[in-house]
Amino acid sequence: MIEIYGKPACPHCDQAKRLCEQRELEYKYFQLDTDFTREEVLEMFPGARTFPQIKVNGTSIGGKDQLGTYLEETNYNGTGYSL
DSSP, X not given: OEEEEEOTTOHHHXXXXXXXXXXXXXXXXXXXXXXXXHHHHHHHSTTOOSSOEEEETTXXXXXXXXXXXXXXXXXXXXXXXXX
């Protein structure tokens, strides 16, 4: 499961969601000040300075660029990994 933690009017957050949609991957989007606070995001992602912050299967992988790299390198298909 992909979890995207973002904020309103964030182009990188929108790009991360679009990447998941293009690959037909299920994801959950959580928005700052609606689903979590700044304090909560810093607890979940210590040292985070930018949005989005993304988790795959509970593991923090970074932002939008790291999501693209992760999906390419692992061949993640939403239910596991393909060879």
